[in-house]
Structure formats: C-alpha cells, structure tokens
Amino acid sequence: MLLGLRSHFQSIKSRRYQHSQTRSISEGILPEIIGDRSNIFIRESPSKGRGLHAQRKIPCGETILKEDPFASWPDLGELVPSCRCCFAHLSSKRDTCKSCSSLYCGPQCQMKAFNSYHEFLCNKIEGTQAPASALIQSSGPRKLPLIAAKIYASILAGVQQTNSFASTWEKLLLLDHAKGDRIPSSDRWPKDYESFHKDFLESSPTNAKFFNYDWFHRVMSILIVNSFFIRQHDASRLQTFQDGTGLYILSSFFNHSCAPNAEYFFENSHQMHIRSTRDIQQNEEITIPGGRMND
Helix, strand or coil: CHHHHHHHHHHHHCCCCCHHHCHHHHHHHHHHHHCCCCCEEEEEECCCEEEEEECCCECCCCEEEEECCCEEEECCCCCCCECCCCCCECCCCCEECCCCCCEECCHHHHHHHHHHHHHHHECCCECCCHHHCHHHHHHCCCCHHHHHHHHHHHHHHHHHHHCCCCCCHHHHCCCCCCCHHHCCCHHHHHHHHHHHHHHHCCCCHHHHHHCCHHHHHHHHHHHHHHEEEEEEEECCCCEEEEEEEEECCCHHHCEECCCCCEEEEECCCCCEEEEECCCECCCCECEECCCECCC
C-alpha cells in the first residue's frame, strides 16, 4: 500500500500546496466533482473568487444538489443514538462493528464506513476504546482534529483500494485554506498533531514521513474555512439537534451572502441538501447563508 502512497504523496508535495499550481489538477477534478449535474457550474469572479453559478434558470423551491460529506464527525455528546456513518438517528434496530461496537443504521452503512475509513480508525478513535485515545482527549469538544484523522484514514483506504490519491488528497487541494490571522486556534494544532502521531504514526515511521505536521496543518487550515455544522430537525421531538461537523467538497464552492438565493438543510442524515429560495437566473451566482465553522 505504501509504495503507491510514497510516489503519489511526493508528487503532490512537489507542488508546494500553492493554489496557483493546482490549476492543472482542477481541470481534471472539477468536472468529476460536479459530475452529471447540468444545473450548476464553477466560475471565478474578481471580488469573491470561485463560486457556483446557475447553468440554467432554477425556479424557487428546486433542489439544486444533494451532497454527502467528504469527511464528517458526529457530535459525541448527542443524546439521540446515531449511525457513525450517515448520522441517521437510530431506533432499537441497529448494526454494530464486532470489533469496536460502533453503531450503524444497517449493513450498507457499515460496509461503506469500513471500506472508506473505519478499518484504520477502529478501536483507535472510534468505538469502545475511543475515550483512551490521545487525540480524543486533546480535541475535547472540537471536531476538526478528528476529521483530519478521518481524512488520513480515507487516504490510506483510497491508496489501498486504487493505488491513487485522486479520490482524496487532490480534491482537498482545490479548497481555500486559512492563512495568517485567519487561523485563530493554530496554537493548539501542534498538541493535536502530537496526539494524532501517538494514536496513528508511532508504530509506522513510513507513514509519519508523509503525514507530518505540514500535512496536518494544511488539512486543519482547509477544515477551518470550509467545514459546516450538521444540524438535523427532529419533527417528532420538535427539536433541532447538533449532529456533527462535515466537509463538503462541492458545497464549499458556495459563497455566503446576507441576502442568499438558496438554503441548505439536512434530513435525518449528514447529506447536505441545497434548495433555491427564489428564482435564480441563468449565469447568476448561487449563494447560501453563513453556517461554516471556526475551530
């Protein structure tokens, strides 16, 4: 697995993480991110940078897109039991990981989690052993260091399955990242990285060369700019629950506005729904209310 990781990581590293040097990446990956959606496109604007625009007229009330997170982390303080993969609130019927007892809403979510990341998090920061994790203890109520660890696990899973970075690291390079005084809590990140290293890298010196502090800092600076709070409304309890935090690649291209023309919401899962709140004209930028987080 690590032979592929070495060659791909060194190739990415040689670009020195500069946005101006990721344009060749974006030419290939942006169409993949947009997929077969014929109603939106990404365009640069002089004042706001990149944003999502309407490819055609979008009437009020239309669902513009639905997107699962690239990585997410549940709110461990949630009173309602939820699926570790999709955050769906669970009834008495549930599946569990036999190794770490993580809860899932069904075998499909359990298999998806295992193939995408859980193999590398099981009994470390997920499951019954999680309270003993150095990273869990270091992070406290903060979710971003845990999402960074989940991205690490996703990269390993991706390389193991495809011997390629294409589905993980290169997509992250497309996103804006915090710089300078836009990183309000970066003084805590060395301690977070020390805990991450203890949980995941002490027994793997080869991995430690690639997933060093520069890598961790880059991921955290992406997460702090682009992560969304995941809040689900439970109609049966007439409450809105803070279910977790997620990073959404395509939805990160939506700019915020004080007078947005679209809204986002969640329906019993971590899947984000974007819906127009008025008619949006062809080529008009689609904007949403503020709701991203700082660590």
